[in-house]
Structure formats: structure tokens, C-alpha cells
Amino acid sequence: MTLRAKLDAETGLYRVVDDIAGPLEEINAFLDAIHTRELSLLTVRAYAFDLAAVYRWLEVCGKRLESLTQADLLDFIAHERRRKAQPASINRRLTALRSLFEFWKPEGMAAGVGRNLPSPFYRGPGRDRNLGLYALKKRRTLKLKVKTPRKLVTPLTPRQVNTYLSGLKRYRDIAIVHLMLFCGLRSREALGLKTGDVCLLERRVKVWGKGGKERAVPLSRVVAESIELYAKHERPHSCEGDALFVCLHGKRRGRAMTPAGLRSIFRIKRKRSKVSNANPHRFRHTFGTDMARSGVTLPVLQKLMGHQSPEQTLQYINMSMSDIAQAYIEASAKIRKIYDLD
Incomplete structure (x- = not known):
């Protein structure tokens, strides 16, 4: 199976095509559905390329979409890690795979033997809060994903x-x-x-x-x-x-x-x-860092950069090592004056 995602010149939509078997309607029907929801063309494109990667894995391991279990997702993660895929890319493809599966099987994916899901945060028995009682909400099952390392991007000087x-x-x-x-x-x-x-x-x-x-x-x-x-x-x-x-x-x-x-x-x-x-x-990261250094507030910077949440902006403007070193030098100078060490 030679799969590729491409833009259909006639319809202007992305399609996943097998060079031998032709269009994969199982994926393309899903792409049509998310296009109907008026998601951007770039979002549809991302789904197309990610699902093409998923179906290449299905071909390699000899599985079919409808027979997948949550335990099989671990095999997919291992496959992607062998291909040196980045954690963020793996998590995005897992999301695309779950969305496609639930599109065709709304009841969801069975657990399967060997399932490994993240443990929910333990909140205690849920009693004696401010000398009262309250009922805990049903714990939400967390989605399987790969831990994404936090990277510090240094802006240009x-x-x-x-x-x-x-x-x-x-x-x-x-x-x-x-x-x-x-x-x-x-x-x-x-x-x-x-x-x-x-x-x-x-x-x-x-x-x-x-x-x-x-x-x-x-x-x-x-x-x-x-x-x-x-x-x-x-x-x-x-x-x-x-x-x-x-x-x-x-x-x-x-x-x-x-x-x-x-x-x-x-x-x-x-x-x-x-x-x-x-x-x-x-260059965009340098803009965000320069704005933060100049005292621009978080809400304003969030609007300027087009971020959906302030958390995105906070991650975007992490201080570089040069910022940390400079702040340390200035603070050290003040501390030395306190102890009369200069």
C-alpha cells in the first residue's frame, strides 16, 4: 500500500489516495465531514497526512481500523518512536486516529489486553471540605499520549x-x-x-x-x-x-x-x-520575547500573536538563558551590597 495525501484540483479538498487501490473512502468520508464543519483547509490537510501515516502502520502490522483496541495504540506509539517521530506529532496522530475510529464506531474503542492509560490525579475521599461534605465527580478517563518534553526556544540576538x-x-x-x-x-x-x-x-x-x-x-x-x-x-x-x-x-x-x-x-x-x-x-518567537521584555502585558501579547489561550503565550515567551543570567547578575550585585562585599 502506497498512501499519500494530496490536494484534489477539482474539488479543492485533500484526499488520501492509494496509488494502486485508489482513494481511501474510509478516510475521505471523514475528511468531508470535518470540511463540512468549516474547519480550515490546513486543519483538513493535517488530518489527511496524519491519517495516511496511521494507515501505513495498519498495513505494516496487518490490522484493520474497526478491530483496533486501546492496547493497539501502544504498538502505534512504539512504531512511531522507531521512526524517530516527535512526541507532539505522535500525540496529534493519536488524536486523529481516535477521531476517525469514533466517526465510524461511536461506541468507542475497546480496552484490549495490555492497555496502559495514565493514572488520574488522586484527590482523596472527597469529604470534610470546609467542614462539609461533597461528592466527587466521576473521574474522567485520560487519553493515552506520549510525554512531550518542554523545549526552550532561544530568540535571535x-x-x-x-x-x-x-x-x-x-x-x-x-x-x-x-x-x-x-x-x-x-x-x-x-x-x-x-x-x-x-x-x-x-x-x-x-x-x-x-x-x-x-x-x-x-x-x-x-x-x-x-x-x-x-x-x-x-x-x-x-x-x-x-x-x-x-x-x-x-x-x-x-x-x-x-x-x-x-x-x-x-x-x-x-x-x-x-x-x-x-x-x-x-523571528516570530523573537517578536514575542521582545514584546515581553518591553513590558507588554500578557492579554495584549496573546491578541497580537493570535493565541487561543494565555497558556500558549506563556510557553511562547519563556525566558532564555541570557535573560536568566542577566537577572541573576543584577540580583547578585544588590545582595553583595547588602553584605558589604563589593
């Missing part, structure tokens, strides 16, 4: 940012990086901008984030100027569609830039500037 920016020659590339660095846009959000989304007069941009959620982000003077220079001097007058950022050369001149094209640009510029960790997400 001012020197790295200046080095990278000095190597950019096109106004288009400068404008894209400025939107990530000074407005916190994701790469997909920058590529998804339309000409009508940018208002240079009012210095604001309308951004369509994850799940099709809309937010308005202010434009600083430097960002507005870089967009204006690109629109005036580089963007072709005759473009296919109203995408703001388009290809400037070759057969695709005037067509919207693709994520693959943007990755290629960053890969080339990283090599030339020798700033090896410069990527779209790192």
Missing part, C-alpha cells in the same frame, strides 16, 4: 537579526521578515495576506490565523515602509489573484508565493548570512 537583514536584497523578502519580526506573523499568515488586508494609511493589517480566526495587528513605520517599497517597485502590475506576496521571476511570476518557495528563500539566506537558526518561527 540583535546582532543575528541585523546580520540576516543586511543580506536581504529584495523589498519583498524584507517585508516578509519585518512582518514576522515586528508583527509576529506566522509564515502561513504572511503568505495568506491579500492586497486588501493591508491598510498603510491606518497602519494596520488584517491577519487570518489558525482555524480561520481573524485579528488586526498594528503596523510600525518600518514595516509599512517595507511593504510600500515592495508594492511600488517589485510587485508585478499584472498578477494572478490578489495575494500580496507573489513570485517575481520565472514561469510563476505574478502568482502567489508557496510555503515551499518561502522555505527555499530562508534556506538560501541562512547559508549566506551564516545565521543557522534564522527561520520564520524563530
Whole structure:
């Protein structure tokens, strides 16, 4: 079985197809259902690729979807770990697998022999709370998942940012990086901008984030100027569609830039500037860190970055080691003065 997820040119929907047997209707019917719920195309795409990975595993182990048990999920986790998949990717595929299973079998997945689920938090007998009695709610069964390590992403330094920016020659590339660095846009959000989304007069941009959620982000003077220079001097007058950022050369001149094209640009510029960790997400992370260091409050930063919950923003702006070291040095200096050690 050679499975792949691809975009159907006729319907504009993602489909999972076997090169020999044809479309897998078991998955595609589920994809149609989540599309009907008006989930974003990128969400449908993620489900398609994850479920394709799940069905490759089913083929390897000789199992069928309807016969799976919760114990089989451990085999899937072991399979994915052998493939060196990241914990977050494994957990996302487990979620996709459960959703597909419950789509076809609403009664849920049987336990099976060898099931291993996380233990619920023990809360005691549930009595004598403030000298009263109360009944505990029924304990919720936790979903099986892989422990995800907490990673600390270090933002770019001012020197790295200046080095990278000095190597950019096109106004288009400068404008894209400025939107990530000074407005916190994701790469997909920058590529998804339309000409009508940018208002240079009012210095604001309308951004369509994850799940099709809309937010308005202010434009600083430097960002507005870089967009204006690109629109005036580089963007072709005759473009296919109203995408703001388009290809400037070759057969695709005037067509919207693709994520693959943007990755290629960053890969080339990283090599030339020798700033090896410069990527779209790192510039966005640098924006979040710079805003937090400048005293921007959590609710404001959450809105600027398009996060659904404040917890996401808190994880995003974890202090780097340089922040911790600087705070330690300043505190140590004050402590030494207390004990007259200087």
C-alpha cells in the first residue's frame, strides 16, 4: 500500500489516495465531514497526512481500523518512536486516529489486553471540605499520549537579526521578515495576506490565523515602509489573484508565493548570512520575547500573536538563558551590597 495525501484540483479538498487501490473512502468520508464543519483547509490537510501515516502502520502490522483496541495504540506509539517521530506529532496522530475510529464506531474503542492509560490525579475521599461534605465527580478517563518534553526556544540576538537583514536584497523578502519580526506573523499568515488586508494609511493589517480566526495587528513605520517599497517597485502590475506576496521571476511570476518557495528563500539566506537558526518561527518567537521584555502585558501579547489561550503565550515567551543570567547578575550585585562585599 502506497498512501499519500494530496490536494484534489477539482474539488479543492485533500484526499488520501492509494496509488494502486485508489482513494481511501474510509478516510475521505471523514475528511468531508470535518470540511463540512468549516474547519480550515490546513486543519483538513493535517488530518489527511496524519491519517495516511496511521494507515501505513495498519498495513505494516496487518490490522484493520474497526478491530483496533486501546492496547493497539501502544504498538502505534512504539512504531512511531522507531521512526524517530516527535512526541507532539505522535500525540496529534493519536488524536486523529481516535477521531476517525469514533466517526465510524461511536461506541468507542475497546480496552484490549495490555492497555496502559495514565493514572488520574488522586484527590482523596472527597469529604470534610470546609467542614462539609461533597461528592466527587466521576473521574474522567485520560487519553493515552506520549510525554512531550518542554523545549526552550532561544530568540535571535540583535546582532543575528541585523546580520540576516543586511543580506536581504529584495523589498519583498524584507517585508516578509519585518512582518514576522515586528508583527509576529506566522509564515502561513504572511503568505495568506491579500492586497486588501493591508491598510498603510491606518497602519494596520488584517491577519487570518489558525482555524480561520481573524485579528488586526498594528503596523510600525518600518514595516509599512517595507511593504510600500515592495508594492511600488517589485510587485508585478499584472498578477494572478490578489495575494500580496507573489513570485517575481520565472514561469510563476505574478502568482502567489508557496510555503515551499518561502522555505527555499530562508534556506538560501541562512547559508549566506551564516545565521543557522534564522527561520520564520524563530523571528516570530523573537517578536514575542521582545514584546515581553518591553513590558507588554500578557492579554495584549496573546491578541497580537493570535493565541487561543494565555497558556500558549506563556510557553511562547519563556525566558532564555541570557535573560536568566542577566537577572541573576543584577540580583547578585544588590545582595553583595547588602553584605558589604563589593
